[in-house]
Amino acid sequence: MTRLHLVAVLHLGLALLLSCGIWLVLPARYLLVDVVGTLVALAALASALSLSFSRTWAVQLARAVAWLELVTGTLCVSALALSAAQLAGSYGPVGAGGAALMAAVALLVLPYLVVLPAFQLFWLRDSP
């Protein structure tokens, strides 16, 4: 499997994860999360397909999608961290339960929408 195929598989996995997470797992509809998440999922799917069919513009699209994922993920993590900082400032320590909850959310977002896109950009560094 080449690097480009690996990136395609990862993008396909992320597209499935986001789509299922948003439309099957999340218990409530929230426009911002639904729209942004679905757009990122569709972009990842498009990238996976274009890489699979070896389109000439596939690598450029994969880079753009990786950047989109990275920016979305980092914004999301920043918003969570700043919110946590604000609440901790106002309310005091978040307690063991609260800390575990926030860590769980960060663990869900960080690997898929920050670490993974960063690696994808690294793997795509030498591709034309």
Next chain:
Amino acid sequence: MNGVNASAARYLLAWSVFTLLGCLAVHARASISRVPMPDEASTRWAYEALAQAAQHLPLTAAPPRAEHYRAGGAIFVSVYVHGQRVARHVAGATLTKAVREAGVAFARQPLLALAFSARKPADRPRFRIELTRGDAALVDALPWLRALLLVPLRDGLCATQGTDGGRSVCLTPDDIWGLGLYDRAVVAPIPDLTFGTDLALLEQRLADDLGTTRAELHQNGRVRRVRIEAMAPWPTETPRPALTREQLETAARDGAKFVLRHQARSGRYTYVYDAQHDRALAGDDYSLPRHGGTTYFLAQAAQRLAMPEARAGARRALGYLRASAITTCGAPDRLCVLQDGEVEVGASALTALAAAELLQSGDDADVSALLSGLTAFLRAQQRPDGELMHEYDRKRERAVDVQHMYYSGETAMALLTAYERTRDPRDLQAARRLMAHLTGAGWSFFGSRYFYGEEHWTCQAVGKAAAYMDVSAALAFCVRWARWQSHLQYAAGDTPWPSEGAFGVGPVLLPRVTTAASRVEASVPLFRVLRAHQQSAHGVTDASELRELRRVIERSVGLLLRQRWAPGPTHLFRNPARAYGGMPGTAADLTSRTDMVQHAGSALLAWARDGVFDAQ
């Protein structure tokens, strides 16, 4: 590294630095550095001095510490009559000066002086002194956090007109509490879960007080979050005394008296009592399962506390059901409870439980017949695998195989309690199969060791069943449940409120008192059985498990004792005597729903009976 990699690396570095510094800055702006509260002697003097001043008596000398005490800002001295604020004096930061000035101001009001001579305690004015401890900017730049910007019961909101030295007005925590605006802004899709404070409503009120508009206030004024705390607050934060059996029984007795005080002659309870206005809250959501649960508590009180009036109340409550909700389901000897035309299996189970408990304190032919009919119906709802079907279609005369929260555990408890009285082996057999399902196959899936449902009825039933059957597997399940709960219990200082013993996953939500009560109800039978066994077969390898369980129970019992209305925040009550013994849903709640008193009362009675008391 090519350009793409360098860009990504630079982006990630910049993002990390921005997020880290942003968090530090936001945290610093949101934190309030608080001046300490005055000591007890100063607090006592302040309230005594206000009472003396209002009655034109000479003031006693202030203790030295009171003379030197300075708050972090304005001091608010308020007078409440019948739960409403009737006067307020806002003074500077010096405590003694504020109290003396307020005393003079209140003494000038002839109506207040007249109120002080009222014969009924409920008619007399109540003073409340709130001190500013510090303030911070209202950081509302972050989206979605506006509803959580004020710490309920701790933060008030002040607005200043103009940019420099203009007129200021404040809404203190007591004001916001009295308006019922804490903990209500967001309604979560989970029963009874609301949270947050609607800042827009508060800002509008401040703007009205300043004679301006909200938009103008935002443009030309300043709104601050202000930490304001009352001298002699409720619930108290003082270290709790050692628990005694008498203390718990007194609290349970007060709860039973509260329920009886708010029961109609028909036997129907006041579902939600609004202490602020001394009235029943209107609504068509009367819950018959909770009616059954409350009757169970009265039956417990009748037996354990020797309260014949509680027995009479429980009989009235069962009479209310017989007259309005009991019918036959599938056979003449099968009785069930109807609510809004539908069969209510949960209400049927809890009514059976109440009837069985009532028979513990004396025979009653009507109640026996009711119990026999209800248990026959509940047994007929059982599936071959032990699980219960929680609905019944009266038209087609058949059970509907769906499950609702609590009902199976309630039924197991009802069948076992009935068996204690009737010795009908069918009840025991049905309970055994039901519990085997609930704690075995019914809770077996990947991740089932990391997540649990509401099992407080199930584990009470396990505790009761231990006398009649081998409950090893069920006991192991309940021990795991109790361990999991202990991780969710707050220790002192985990939240901004005195919430030690409550349960939750973060300080943002005001802890729910009933959650603590129901955990105690379930943990005490577990404690009793484990203590009797003291063996390793259920994972109890040493006494530390029992010690931990006892610690969890005692913390929660302490919370129940602190948060019950005895007397509660009386300055916001129209008639404190009628509210006495009630139990709010949260510390900010000025209402008491019947099941909240029931769960707390049953929990206190359970620990009074099976607990260990070092103080005695």
